[in-house]
Amino acid sequence: MTWDAFHRRGEVLRNVLEYAETHRDGALPMELPGVVETFGDEVTLLGTLQLRWHTRLAGTIERELMGQPMDLEAAVMTAWRKAATEFAGVRAILDAYTEAPGSDEMAQMLEKAHAKDWTLMAAMAGKASPADNSAARVGRAIEQKAREAFRPTVRSTTAGRRRAVPARQSILGRVKAHLAA
Numbered sequence: 001m002t003w004d005a006f007h008r009r010g011e012v013l014r015n016v017l018e019y020a021e022t023h024r025d026g027a028l029p030m031e032l033p034g035v036v037e038t039f040g041d042e043v044t045l046l047g048t049l050q051l052r053w054h055t056r057l058a059g060t061i062e063r064e065l066m067g068q069p070m071d072l073e074a075a076v077m078t079a080w081r082k083a084a085t086e087f088a089g090v091r092a093i094l095d096a097y098t099e100a101p102g103s104d105e106m107a108q109m110l111e112k113a114h115a116k117d118w119t120l121m122a123a124m125a126g127k128a129s130p131a132d133n134s135a136a137r138v139g140r141a142i143e144q145k146a147r148e149a150f151r152p153t154v155r156s157t158t159a160g161r162r163r164a165v166p167a168r169q170s171i172l173g174r175v176k177a178h179l180a181a
Contacts, residue, residue: 012038013048020049020089026096043106046097049090050113057083057117061124073125077146080121084150118143 012034019029028042029035039045057080064079065072084091098114101107118139122128125142128135 008034009038013052016045016049017052017090020093021087022089024089024092026092028093028097042102043109046093046106047109047113049093050110053083053087053090053094054113054117054120056087058120060086061120065124073127073142076121076125076142077149080143080146081150084146114140 012032015032016029016035019032023029028045030042030045035045039048060083061076061079064075064082068075068078094110097106098110101110115136118137119128119130119135120139121142122132122135122139123130125139127142128138132138
């Protein structure tokens, strides 16, 4: 990849992230300028968003554990909720495509990616080793607990379609999310 292509990819990805955060509708914005040329297909774009999510989650867990080292599981759940708040648009896309993947390839990619997220969460919570076969199951349970107390958007239906209404966020929160992207 050339230097120009690298920067172009970053620019297009920032536009995708901005669109996802603004709309929070769970749809991949393949119609944005440069998306098809840069990522090619939905699976590649979704995989890129999943990687961004995983990176954000891992970093947020690390930061949270520094401030709350005595209750590891609570720190991991707090970190998941913080990351999901910061990446609410990406989280909406990942959740929508997990619920209804567009292809078998997409379903397999998401399954593997979720297993990695869950294994990370279980390991960082001190509940399982990354090499443990049950780590993904344990991490999934931790994510479910984190989701129970998480309300990033209000969902409404319009003419049978789900629509996500963005949660109110302070200007500082929006600036932080934009800088982090």
